[in-house]
Amino acid sequence: MKLKSILTFILLSICAISTAQDQLPIRIDDSKITSLREVVDTSLQLKLEVALRSNPEWKKLIDQKKMAVGIVDLSDPGKVRFARVNGNHMMYAASLPKIAILLTAMDAIDKGELKETSEVKKDMRLMISKSNNAASTRMIDRVGYEKLEAVMTD
Incomplete structure (x- = not known):
């Protein structure tokens, strides 16, 4: 019973956080929100891959599919950019x-x-x-x- 109470509290906290868009520093109309797959940026993708693969340990983990990284550039809310390494691989x-x-x-x-x-x-x-x-x-x-x-x- 105690575990269920704790789990309920955690889930309610997550729901409260996930429904609080009005409190985000960047306000955007829901109709303008697109899937990250639609905003993959090749330039950002290349920079991310070069940066990650320059570290030999990270390169090894990435090649072994033991590390995944995703980055979302929100510096211009009207032009969101996304890049990922192993983003489609189950971790x-x-x-x-x-x-x-x-x-x-x-x-x-x-x-x-x-x-x-x-x-x-x-x-x-x-x-x-x-x-x-x-x-x-x-x-x-x-x-x-x-x-x-x-x-x-x-």
Whole structure:
């Protein structure tokens, strides 16, 4: 019960933050917002790749698909520019998606679709308290991408 209360608080906080466009320093009409894929800038893309690949460790991680970077240039709100490296490659979950994974797992447990075993509880605890990516991946494997998407879009 305590975990559900904490999760509810976190999700409500995220919703409050994500719906606060009027508080952003850059105000733009929703009809003018476009997908980042539509504003990929080749010049910015080249600069990003050169900068990242100049670091041997980063180059290695990028080549191994273990590092992804995205940058959005909002210096001119009327001409947003975007560049990314490995932006279309699935990476291990970061901290924010772990909340969605936890919510999906709890929903699956409540509906009898996932058994609450000691391994499941341990992975959920590691995923949230230690931000453990391996535990997150195991939980995604247990609940599946389809279930995760269904819970998040309901």
